[in-house]
Structure formats: C-alpha cells, structure tokens
Amino acid sequence: xxxxxxxxxxxxxxxxxxxxxxxxxxxxxxxxxxxxxxxxxxxxxxxxxxxxxxxxxxxxxxxxxxxxxxxxxxxxxxxxxxxxxxxxxxxxxxxxxxxxxxxxxxxxxxxxxxxxxxxxxxxxxxxxxxxxxxxxxxxxxxxxxxxxxxxxxxxxxxxxxxxxxxxxxxxxxxxxxxxxxxxxxxxxxxxxxxxxxxxxxxxxxxxxxxxxxxxxxxxxxxxxxxxxxxxxxxxxxxxxxxxxxxxxxxxxxxxxxxxxxxxxxxxxxxxxxxxxxxxxxxxxxxxxxxxxxxxxxxxxxxxxxxxxxxxxxxxxxxxxxxxxxxxxxxxxxxxxxxxxxxxxxxxxxxxxxxxxxxxxxxxxxxxxxxxxxxxxxxxxxxxxxxxxxxxxxxxxxxxxxxxxxxxxxxxxxxxxxxxxxxxxxxxxxxxxxxxxxxxxxxxxxxxxxxxxxxxxxxxxxxxxxxxxxxxxxxxxxxxxxxxxxxxxxxxxxxxxxxxxxxxxxxxxxxxxxxxxxxxxxxxxxxxxxxxxxxxxxxxxxxxxxxxxxxxxxxxxxxxxxxxxxxxxxxxxxxxxxxxxxxxxxxxxxxx
Amino acid sequence: xxxxxxxxxxxxxxxxxxxxxxxxxxxxxxxxxxxxxxxxxxxxxxxxxxxxxxxxxxxxxxxxxxxxxxxxxxxxxxxxxxxxxxxxxxxxxxxxxxxxxxxxxxxxxxxxxxxxxxxxxxxxxxxxxxxxxxxxxxxxxxxxxxxxxxxxxxxxxxxxxxxxxxxxxxxxxxxxxxxxxxxxxxxxxxxxxxxxxxxxxxxxxxxxxxxxxxxxxxxxxxxxxxxxxxxxxxxxxxxxxxxxxxxxxxxxxxxxxxxxxxxxxxxxxxxxxxx
Numbered sequence: 058x059x060x061x062x063x064x065x066x067x068x069x070x071x072x073x074x075x076x077x078x079x080x081x082x083x084x085x086x087x088x089x090x091x092x093x094x095x096x097x098x099x100x101x102x103x104x105x106x107x108x109x110x111x112x113x114x115x116x117x118x119x120x121x122x123x124x125x126x127x128x129x130x131x132x133x134x135x136x137x138x139x140x141x142x143x144x145x146x147x148x149x150x151x152x153x154x155x156x157x158x159x160x161x162x163x164x165x166x167x168x169x170x171x172x173x174x175x176x177x178x179x180x181x182x183x184x185x186x187x188x189x190x191x192x193x194x195x196x197x198x199x200x201x202x203x204x205x206x207x208x209x210x211x212x213x214x215x216x217x218x219x220x221x222x223x224x225x226x227x228x229x230x231x232x233x234x235x236x237x238x239x240x241x242x243x244x245x246x247x248x249x250x251x252x253x254x255x256x257x258x259x260x261x262x263x264x265x266x267x268x269x270x271x272x273x274x275x276x277x278x279x280x281x282x283x284x285x286x287x288x289x290x291x292x293x294x295x296x297x298x299x300x301x302x303x304x305x306x307x308x309x310x311x312x313x314x315x316x317x318x319x320x321x322x323x324x325x326x327x328x329x330x331x332x333x334x335x336x337x338x339x340x341x342x343x344x345x346x347x348x349x350x351x352x353x354x355x356x357x358x359x360x361x362x363x364x365x366x367x368x369x370x371x372x373x374x375x376x377x378x379x380x381x382x383x384x385x386x387x388x389x390x391x392x393x394x395x396x397x398x399x400x401x402x403x404x405x406x407x408x409x410x411x412x413x414x415x416x417x418x419x420x421x422x423x424x425x426x427x428x429x430x431x432x433x434x435x436x437x438x439x440x441x442x443x444x445x446x447x448x449x450x451x452x453x454x455x456x457x458x459x460x461x462x463x464x465x466x467x468x469x470x471x472x473x474x475x476x477x478x479x480x481x482x483x484x485x486x487x488x489x490x491x492x493x494x495x496x497x498x499x500x501x502x503x504x505x506x507x508x509x510x511x512x513x514x515x516x517x518x519x520x521x522x523x524x525x526x527x528x529x530x531x532x533x534x535x536x537x538x539x540x541x542x543x544x545x546x547x548x549x550x551x552x553x554x555x556x557x558x559x560x561x562x563x564x565x566x567x568x569x570x571x572x573x574x575x576x577x578x579x580x581x582x583x584x585x586x587x588x589x590x591x592x593x594x595x596x597x598x599x600x601x602x603x604x605x606x607x608x609x610x611x612x613x614x615x616x617x618x619x620x621x622x623x624x625x626x627x628x629x630x631x632x633x634x635x636x637x638x639x640x641x642x643x644x645x646x647x648x
Numbered sequence: 649x650x651x652x653x654x655x656x657x658x659x660x661x662x663x664x665x666x667x668x669x670x671x672x673x674x675x676x677x678x679x680x681x682x683x684x685x686x687x688x689x690x691x692x693x694x695x696x697x698x699x700x701x702x703x704x705x706x707x708x709x710x711x712x713x714x715x716x717x718x719x720x721x722x723x724x725x726x727x728x729x730x731x732x733x734x735x736x737x738x739x740x741x742x743x744x745x746x747x748x749x750x751x752x753x754x755x756x757x758x759x760x761x762x763x764x765x766x767x768x769x770x771x772x773x774x775x776x777x778x779x780x781x782x783x784x785x786x787x788x789x790x791x792x793x794x795x796x797x798x799x800x801x802x803x804x805x806x807x808x809x810x811x812x813x814x815x816x817x818x819x820x821x822x823x824x825x826x827x828x829x830x831x832x833x834x835x836x837x838x839x840x841x842x843x844x845x846x847x848x849x850x851x852x853x854x855x856x857x858x859x860x861x862x863x864x865x866x867x868x869x870x871x872x873x874x875x876x877x878x879x880x881x882x883x884x885x886x887x888x889x890x891x892x893x894x895x896x897x898x899x900x901x902x903x904x905x906x907x908x909x910x911x912x913x914x915x916x917x918x919x920x921x922x923x
Contacts, residue, residue: 061827065728068721069737072802075718075795076744079755082765083747086758131654139651154652161659163848163904165856167873168893171880172662175890179665195658198651370881373678391677462781468867470882509784509866523762523783633676639883646870646878647696 116358120186128193135194136201143202144209145217161199169196174374183377331356332571335382337558338363338513340432342591349578355571363513364469372397372563380566381575383558387471387628389428390421392561394630398427399562405573408580413599415622416557421629428559430597431579432532432588435555435617435625436472437548439515439534441541444525452480452549455526456499461506463525465518468510470642471628472554473500476528479551485626488634497641501648510646519544530556531614532594538614539593546614552624555617557597589615663897670890678884688891697875697892701899704872707786708855711793715801715850716843718794723805723842724835727812738806741799753792753863760788760864784866792860797853801846808842809835844907852900872896
C-alpha cells in the first residue's frame with residue numbers, strides 16, 4: 058500500500074514538474090538582459106519597465122478582456138437558456154437539438170476558425186474584435202450549456218415547482234431558485250479568456266495575446282469545493298505579469314501581433330486620432346512612432362505580419378481598418394492588380410525626392426503612384442566563421458552534407474525557391490513548370506539537412522549556435538552579428554534577390570491624409586537614419602546614409618556593396634505560375 | 649430557441665459554406681471561382697496528403713496515449729488525497745493554463761534547443777556525451793502537444809475518480825485481486841466515461857493543432873492543422889483548404905458516431921455520458 062502511494066506521488070510530482078518547467082523558464086527569461094533571449098546575458102528589470110510603457114501590449118490586454126467579457130455574457134445567457142429548456146422541458150426532436158448544440162465541442166478549432174472566417178468574408182462583415190467576440194460566443198455556448206446542465210440535473214425540479222405553487226412567476230422561480238446552479242456559470246469567467254487562439258486568429262483579432270483562462274470540464278465544480286478562488290486570482294495576476302514581461306522582451310513572434318484595428322463605430326469616432334500601421338515583425342521602433350504620435354496628436358497602432366503572402370491573405374480575407382502597410386516589391390504589383398492600394402498624393406510626401414537612385418523607377422511602380430521604397434537590402438547567407446572558416450562563395454554550401462542539421466532556410470515561398478533557382482543558374486522568377494519542378498526536387502534533396510524553415514528567429518539560432526548557416530535577410534543577420542561577432546554575411550556568386558519593402562496606403566484607409574504624413578515622416582532623413590541604426594535594415598533615403606553608424610554603412614549585410622549589384626535580381630509577380638509555386642511549396646512541406 | 653439560432657448563424661451556416669466552397673476553384677491570387685468540381689477531393693487522394701492524415705492521426709493518438717499514461721496516476725492521486733489538498737492540486741494543474749499557450753511553447757524551445765536547459769542538465773549529469781537533438785523533430789511536437797493537453801485529460805479523469813466508490817476497490821483487494829486486476833477490472837471500467845471524455849478532449853484538439861508543429865517542429869513537416877492554415881493563409885487556396893477541413897470534420901464526426909453506436913450497442917439503456 059505504502060509503495061503504491063509513493064509511486065503515485067512521484068508520478069504526480071513528475072507531472073507537475075513537467076507542467077511547470079516552461080513557466081519557470083518563462084519567469085527566468087523575463088529577467089534576461091539579452092534581447093534575442095537565446096542565451097542568458099545577465100539580470101535585468103528592463104522588460105518590466107518596458108512593459109509599463111508598452112501601450113500596444115496594454116491595448117491588447119484590454120482587447121482580450123473586452124472580448125472575454127462580452128462573449129462570456131452572450132454565451133452565458135444563451136447557454137443557460139439552452140440548458141434549462143433541455144433539462145426542464147420535453148419537446149420534439151430534443152435529441153437532435155441536443156446533438157446540434159453539442160457539436161461545436163467536438164470540432165477541431167482550426168476548422169471552426171476557418172468556417173467563421175469564410176462566413177464573415179462572405180457576408181462582408183469586416184473582421185474585427187466584433188467578429189472575434191461573435192465567434193467566441195459560439196465556441197463557449199455549448200460549454201456553458203454542458204456545465205449548467207450537469208448542475209441542473211442535480212437540482213431537484215421539485216424546488217422550482219414548490220416556488221410556482223407558492224405563487225412565484227416562472228421568472229421568479231428561475232431567478233430566485235435556480236441560482237443554486239450558479240457556481241457553474243461563475244466559473245465561466247475564467248473560461249471565457251481561455252487559450253482559444255484559433256477563432257481570434259481567423260476572425261480578425263489575429264490572436265491578441267490572450268492572457269488567461271482555464272478550460273472548464275466536468276470537474277470544474279471541484280475547484281469551488283476547495284474554496285480556492287481568491288488565491289487563484291492572485292496567482293493568476295502574478296503569472297500574467299511574468300508573461301507580459303516575457304512578451305515585451307521577445308522580438309514579437311509572428312503569431313502574437315499586438316493589435317487589432319478598431320472598426321465600426323469605434324473607428325469613426327476616433328478615426329481622426331488613430332493610425333493603423335500594418336508592418337513586418339520587428340520592423341518598428343516604438344520611440345519613433347511615439348514621436349510621430351506626439352507631434353501630430355494621434356495614436357499609432359501597430360499590427361504585424363511575417364510574410365508577403367500572409368499580408369495579402371489577411372487583406373483578402375477582409376481585414377480592414379489598416380491605413381499604411383509595407384509590402385515588398387513584387388507584392389506591390391499584386392496588390393495594385395487586386396485594387397487594394399490607394400494612389401499616393403506625392404505633393405504631401407516631399408521626401409520621395411530623397412529616394413536612392415537605385416530604388417527609383419522600379420519596374421513594379423516606376424512613377425511611385427502607389428508605393429515608395431522604405432527599407433531595402435539583399436537576401437544571402439549568414440554563416441558562423443568559427444564553423445566555416447572560408448567564405449562560402451556559392452549557394453552550394455547550403456546543400457553541403459557536412460552541415461547537416463545546422464542550416465536554416467527562410468520560411469518564405471518566393472525567397473526559398475529563389476535561392477534554389479539561383480543555385481541552379483536560373484532566374485528567381487522562373488515560370489517554366491519543368492524548372493520549378495527541378496527547383497522543388499533540389500529543395501526536397503536539401504530538406505534532410507535543414508534544421509528549420511524560419512523567417513523570424515534565425516537570428517536567434519545563429520547567435521545561440523544552433524545553426525551555422527542561415528538563408529536570410531541581411532538586416533536580421535546583421536542583428537545576429539551584434540551579439541556574436543563571428544557571424545558573417547555573403548551574397549553567393551550565383552546571384553541572389555534584392556528587395557525593397559515599400560510604404561503604401563490601403564484603399565480602405567479612412568485617414569489618407571494622415572497616412573501620407575506618416576509615410577513622409579518615416580522617409581524623413583533623421584527618422585530614416587535612426588530607423589536603420591535601430592533595425593539594421595538600410596533606409597531608402599540617400600541623405601540618411603551619411604548619418605548612419607559607420608560600422609553599419611560598411612556592413613555588407615546592411616548596405617549591399619556596389620560590387621554585388623550586377624548579380625542581384627528583383628522578385629517579380631509571376632502571374633498564373635504562382636499556382637505552380639504554391640503546389641511545389643506545399644509538396645516540399647509535406648515530404 | 650435563441651441558442652440554436654446563434655449556433656445556426658455562427659456555426660452551421662459557416663460549416664455549410666466550407667462545404668460549398670470546397671467544390672469551387674481558386675483564383676490566381678486567391679479568392680474563389682465559382683465552379684463545381686470534385687477536383688479538390690480528388691487531389692486529397694494523392695498519397696502525399698494521405699500521409700499527412702496518417703501522420704496527424706498517429707501524433708494525435710500518441711498524444712492521447714501519453715496524456716492518459718501521465719494523467720491517470722496524477723488524477724488518481726488527487727482523487728485519493730485529503731479533500732483540502734485536492735483543491736490545491738487541481739489548482740496547480742490549472743495554473744499553467746493561465747499563461748498564453750504560444751508563450752509556453754516558446755519556453756519549450758528554450759528548454760529543448762541544442763544548447764538549451766535540457767541538454768545542459770543532461771550533459772552536466774554525464775548522462776549523454778553530445779547534445780540530444782530534439783527540437784524541430786516529431787519528438788518535440790509530441791512533447792509540446794502532451795504538455796498542452798495534459799490538463800484536459802487530468803480534469804475529467806479526476807471528476808470520474810472522485811465519484812468512484814472506493815469500497816469496491818477495497819473489496820477487490822480483499823478478494824486478493826492483483827494490482828493489475830484491480831486497475832483493469834475494477835477502476836478502469838468504473839471510470840470509463842471520464843477516460844473517454846479525457847481522450848476526446850485531448851485527441852480532437854491535437855488533431856487540428858498547428859502552433860505546436862510550427863514552432864517545435866520547425867515548420868519542416870505538417871500536420872492537418874498546418875496544412876489547413878497553409879492553404880488558407882499562405883497559398884490562399886481556400887477551396888482546397890475547405891476540402892481538407894471538411895474531410896477532417898467528417899473523420900471526427902464519424903469517429904464520434906462509431907463510438908456512440910458501440911456504446912449504445914452495449915445497451916444498458918443509459919445514454920452515453922461523455923460529459
């Protein structure tokens with residue numbers, strides 16, 4: 058008997074250790090001085106200080122609380138009514154109705170999210186916090202129903218009948234007697250903010266960090282029995298703080314965009330004061346945005362994406378409310394064709410005259426009717442010179458079996474195929490099905506060597522030594538160099554892609570005037586220089602370059618040296634051939 | 649009934665829409681071209697996609713099995729603990745849930761990476777000579793999924809075990825049943841509804857999981873959830889994405905129906921009490 062108890066206890070403790078290990082790491086790293094948080098760099102409180110100042114994070118917290126409370130209210134009212142009618146009345150097809158009400162419980166969340174997104178797009182309801190709330194309510198309704206019903210079943214219907222006999226109206230009977238079932242719906246408050254990211258991510262909130270919640274199950278009432286609600290709340294707050302601090306110190310992970318544009322009534326009432334900027338992960342410098350905000354008496358709200366395709370998908374799926382965004386070159390032409398962009402009023406953007414000569418009259422928008430280059434650079438190979446002493450001249454190094462498991466490739470369709478195509482001596486914009494097929498075969502043969510396909514944390518992997526070779530954007534490699542000086546950058550001899558992310562105004566923007574001013578601000582000489590110093594991506598403003606730190610000006614990962622230009626190629630829209638790339642990419646991932 | 653109307657609008661109509669779109673074709677830059685064809689379903693028969701279904705089923709089953717193995721002893725221990733300790737233990741199981749799932753998954757990346765916590769500890773203890781490469785493998789996905797869904801298993805199991813009449817267990821001991829027989833022939837049958845509820849609550853979400861495979865699997869391979877997300881958000885082939893979603897849903901419903909039928913077939917007249 059004793060032996061068994063010891064055994065059970067040790068398994069239980071092991072389970073707890075398992076559950077708490079990541080939380081412990083989380084807390085530890087929220088005090089880590091390194092921004093890339095790959096390795097421990099010393100103790101700091103700075104992220105907690107940053108937290109207090111991080112408006113975006115606070116807004117998203119508000120959003121979460123708002124969505125949680127409203128959807129809980131809807132779900133509770135509907136769920137309780139469903140539970141009462143199922144439990145207290147008999148009606149035709151009751152079983153069918155019950156089954157229908159329970160169905161959402163057994164539906165994979167990704168499925169529900171997708172269905173809701175299609176629905177909202179079809180009825181042309183712009184995705185927003187409102188749609189997130191509606192979706193969450195639909196998710197939560199069956200949960201409420203199940204829990205309340207379980208409780209009602211234990212409640213003696215005689216009590217209600219007695220109340221009726223004593224002259225209570227049906228409403229009084231429900232209100233004064235049925236509350237014996239109440240503890241069950243009190244538990245729902247925790248549940249509403251449960252970690253259901255899917256609906257948020259599909260229905261338009263793009264998953265604001267949801268700071269809390271436990272999923273309820275049939276055993277929820279047992280918590281009540283222990284009476285431990287109050288301490289639970291305190292622990293909750295503490296953990297919330299740690300989580301937020303951890304988020305503040307993270308280079309914003311792609312799935313945790315910080316904000317949702319407000320739409321509907323809210324947008325109209327505050328339209329004049331809020332600018333929604335939809336940009337790349339880790340592509341903003343808060344102090345500059347705040348400076349713009351203060352100077353113009355407006356608030357700049359940022360949301361992020363991590364690939365051009367994701368940007369397009371979100372805009373196509375009806376995400377509105379954004380004013381300014383930053384697609385890359387080829388995506389600008391697709392967005393123009395799709396009629397997503399507003400024409401720029403160049404008279405309001407005098408800084409357009411300062412754009413580098415190389416970046417003027419680019420084929421996708423030669424007259425800057427819709428777009429102006431903002432940050433630019435190349436794609437190449439970041440490598441650790443301690444591991445690979447001789448500069449790798451060719452893309453072939455990424456196919457070298459000696460580096461198996463130490464290679465990371467961009468998780469970006471066009472760039473990934475671009476690298477393979479250039480390595481084959483082809484254009485990165487090949488449209489011939491045979492050549493695309495060959496590129497796919499080449500990438501499939503490389504796959505066993507690849508540790509990860511990543512577009513946003515390969516700088517961390519380089520710093521931690523996890524990978525020795527990273528296919529990546531120059532600026533991100535430059536960031537890794539800061540923390541690990543042995544990292545170097547090369548543009549392979551077969552050629553690589555040159556890119557320029559361009560500032561554009563969306564057609565759906567309600568603040569075009571302000572958007573133009575914002576673009577002009579970002580292109581300003583001093584602002585541009587500070588942006589480059591901070592993000593390590595080269596600014597398009599030619600007058601800003603002299604103001605940039607000398608070591609960045611000379612860093613080939615930031616400013617491509619003149620000698621490389623003849624082997625750089627722009628990615629262009631390949632039209633119908635994109636379907637071939639899509640198919641090839643899916644197949645590569647499936648292998 | 650208002651709740652039925654709500655679900656009708658925000659659940660059933662959307663599902664119907666998925667079904668309708670799954671017969672359409674994609675436009676060049678995404679969007680939907682309204683034609684009727686079974687091409688999307690035909691594509692799904694490609695062995696490549698079948699592999700994904702099999703892989704996802706295997707990972708989801710593995711996750712469920714590990715959760716059950718880890719969760720049952722814990723749930724049993726909690727259910728047998730003194731009453732005031734039960735609440736504390738349950739609270740401890742739930743607290744990790746109050747942190748964002750994504751962030752906890754990131755924490756696992758720190759633990760599992762080559763120079764991460766796990767390898768540091770293992771190397772210092774001299775248990776392994778060279779770092780164990782586990783991040784960005786199926787093993788890491790499994791760890792992440794088990795971690796994410798363990799409490800979904802523990803809570804319903806606890807609910808069932810707390811209701812268990814222990815005099816029956818003691819009777820079995822008194823009658824000299826072996827430990828295995830006590831478990832297999834007494835405890836397990838009596839707590840079956842809890843076991844099934846837990847398995848469903850773990851299996852279904854892990855079948856559709858996409859964050860864990862993306863982060864801990866290094867985006868190298870896909871599970872069904874990733875494939876659906878990929879079709880919708882990356883290559884923007886909504887009709888094909890819808891076809892995959894619909895097949896996934898059909899599989900889940902089929903599984904549930906088979907279970908309900910089997911359970912009814914046992915015929916003790918009661919309706920299956922999953923929840």
